[in-house]
Amino acid sequence: MGETHAGLVVWDVDGTLIPADLRWLRRAVAGTYQLDESAVVFPTSRVHGYTDESIVIDTAIASGVTEEAAEDGLNHYPDVLMDVMSRGEAELVRDQAAYPGAARTIAALAEHGYIQTALTGNLKVSAAFKLAVTGLDSQLDLDIGAFGSDARDRFGLPAFVADRYEARFGYPLDPARTVIIGDAPNDIATARHADFGVVAVAHRLTSEELAEHSPDAIVDRLDPDTVLKAIHATMRSRADQ
Helix, strand or coil: CCCCCCCCEEECCCCEECCCCCHHHHHHHHHHHHCHHHHHHCCCCCEEEEEEEEHHHHHHHHCCCCCCHHHHCCCCHHHHHHHHHHHHHHHHHCCCCCCCCCCHHHHHHHHCCEEEEEEEEHHHHHHHHHHHCCCCCCCCCHHHEEECCCCCHHHHHHHHHHHHHHHCCCCCCCHHHHEEEEHHHHHHHHHHCCCCCCECCCCCCHHHHHHHHCCCCEEEECCCCHHHHHCCCCCCCHCCC
């Protein structure tokens, strides 16, 4: 049995579909480790494009928590995070509305026969919450996605997508017909690690900055036609290799 759809599109979430916002991590880290929010210190790097678990550990340690206590806190962190986000739902809707064109692009890809899921450093529960609240979840199959709750190293996440895809459809995932859409250098690096295609969106970095990391294509915004053309060009190029 072979693939009957156009391909698999794997979306990053923060910075790609919705604006990134560290307030939830800040509040949840503060609640998990009994810190004042003002005392939470994010590391200077390893934030955007990394997994929540790695960010939480690095942030807790940077904020004065011992490494052992930082690890122990991960047992409680998901519950604290979801409590924080649930209480802040109206705030999330107001300040983290989906990027213009996000919903229309997802709908257009579905109409063109693409299966869509997510690969994100978010825990699955928080990714699902954000996507539902912003109205972007209806055509994303999160059961074949990969999340920061699956592995602490983002490079480990594509294997979960491949395994879940094969379990769902009964045949292996074809990397040449799989495209990650992300906004950060680590999204590009993750795609390269997995031998997936990658389209970068210039939401936080400029096209010139993204080009330094050599994605297959760069788009300035989530315009359905532009994204479709970028995906088609990426898959054609990879099929010719």
